[in-house]
Each structure stands twice: as C-alpha cells, then as structure tokens.
Amino acid sequence: MEQVETEGRTARKRRAILAAATTAFLQHGYLGASMDEVAANAGVSKQTVYKQFENKERLFAEIVLGTSDQLMDGLLQAYVDTLDGAADAREALRALARRLLQSLTADSVLQLRRLVIAEADRFPEVCGAWFNQGFEQSLDALGEALTRLSDRGLLKQLDDPTLAAYQFAGLVMYKPMNRAMFAGTRQRPKPGELEKLADQAADVFLAAYGV
Numbered sequence: 001m002e003q004v005e006t007e008g009r010t011a012r013k014r015r016a017i018l019a020a021a022t023t024a025f026l027q028h029g030y031l032g033a034s035m036d037e038v039a040a041n042a043g044v045s046k047q048t049v050y051k052q053f054e055n056k057e058r059l060f061a062e063i064v065l066g067t068s069d070q071l072m073d074g075l076l077q078a079y080v081d082t083l084d085g086a087a088d089a090r091e092a093l094r095a096l097a098r099r100l101l102q103s104l105t106a107d108s109v110l111q112l113r114r115l116v117i118a119e120a121d122r123f124p125e126v127c128g129a130w131f132n133q134g135f136e137q138s139l140d141a142l143g144e145a146l147t148r149l150s151d152r153g154l155l156k157q158l159d160d161p162t163l164a165a166y167q168f169a170g171l172v173m174y175k176p177m178n179r180a181m182f183a184g185t186r187q188r189p190k191p192g193e194l195e196k197l198a199d200q201a202a203d204v205f206l207a208a209y210g211v
Contacts, residue, residue: 014052016042018066021059026111030060030119060119061126067112068134074103075138079145089154090206097172097198104173105194110180117181139165146209155209164209171201 020041024033035056039046053059078099086092103109120127143161146168150158158164175197176189 010052013042013044013048017044017049017052017059018063022063022067025060025063025115026108029115030056030122035059057123060123064112064116064123064126064130065133068130071103071109072134072138075100076141078103079142083145083149086149086154089149089210090202092149092154093168093202093205094199097168097201098195100169100172101176101194101198105176105180105189110177113177114181139169142168153211156211158209164205167208168201168205171204172198 017038021033021038023041024038028034033056035046035049038059039049042049049059053062078096082096082099083092116127116130140162142165143158143163146155146164147158147161149155150161176194179187
C-alpha cells in the first residue's frame with residue numbers, strides 16, 4: 001500500500017513538472033526557460049526535477065514527443081469520426097477539415113509548433129521525431145482513410161494516397177497556419193472564416209479526386 005502511494009505521488013510530481021515545463025518552454029523558449037522556474041511552479045525541489053528528467057534537454061524531449069503522441073491520437077480519432085462510415089464524401093471531408101482547423105489552430109498547438117521549429121537546429125532528432133511520429137504518420141493514416149473512401153466508391157482511385165492526404169491538409173491548413181506562424185497566435189481568424197476555408201478546401205479536393 002505504501003509503495004502504491006509513493007508511486008502515486010511520484011506520478012503526480014512528474015505531471016506537475018511536465019505542465020510547468022511546458023508553460024515555461026512555450027513562454028520563454030528553450031534557452032529562456034529556467035529549471036528553477038519549472039521547479040517552483042511545479043511545487044517541487046530542483047533536485048526532484050533532475051531526478052525525474054536528468055537534464056533540461058531530456059525534459060524538453062519528453063514534452064515534445066509526448067504532445068506529438070497526443071496530437072496523433074486526436075487526429076486518428078478525427079479520421080474515424082468523420083470518414084469511416086461516411087455516405088457523402090463532401091460532407092465527410094468538410095467535417096474533417098473543420099475538425100483539423102479546430103484542433104491544429106488551438107493556441108497551445110501553434111505555440112508548440114513554433115517552439116519545435118525554433119529549436120529544430122539545436123535538437124534535430126527530437127524535433128524531427130515530432131514531425132515523423134506526429135505530422136507524417138498522421139498523414140499516412142489519412143491516406144489510408146481516404147483509400148477506404150475510394151474503395152467504397154466515394155472518391156476516385158488514389159494512385160498515391162499519402163500525397164492526396166498532404167494535398168488535402170495543405171488546402172485546409174496552409175493559410176491559417178502560416179498566418180499564425182508569422183503574425184502570432186493573437187491574430188485570430190474572423191468569425192466564420194475557418195468554416196468557409198474548410199468547406200472550400202473540401203470542394204477543391206473533390207474537384208481533383210471526387211467521382
């Protein structure tokens with residue numbers, strides 16, 4: 001019983017450290033984030049932070065790769081919810097486009113993306129893994145979901161499903177993502193803008209791949 005309670009306290013401390021470190025990295029960047037600040041905001045000693053994560057680089061990697069897994073899970077669920085079992089390709093793709101815009105333009109996701117890009121040269125393996133294990137794998141999965149639509153006669157045959165997935169994601173995300181990267185997360189879309197963009201992206205995609 002005592003061992004279980006100890007493990008529970010350790011897990012709570014670890015979660016608190018990760019939450020505090022995420023805030024620090026997003027606000028100040030890798031170089032500006034202080035381990036003293038992380039420890040203070042997590043309510044633990046600095047020694048506890050190092051005991052859990054060894055060093056600042058390890059803590060950064062844990063956050064980047066952990067958030068990549070969370071994003072991946074959310075995207076896979078979006079594909080299932082909107083595409084699998086769909087009877088109308090246009091409605092399904094519009095619904096998916098809206099889900100992508102809603103999740104990927106969240107402030108926390110945009111700030112993390114900016115952080116990963118900024119630190120890519122310093123930590124190419126970690127930041128590269130964020131792309132490979134998150135973005136790239138999610139588009140492979142989207143390509144598979146689009147293939148299932150094609151198999152049911154809702155899309156043309158896809159010679160390169162992953163390329164089709166990249167094209168769909170580009171139509172949906174290019175404008176809002178680039179605006180956020182350059183103008184900052186406070187530059188929010190106008191009311192109805194994302195919904196209109198989602199619908200138009202689906203329409204353009206279907207002009208090439210619709211039956």
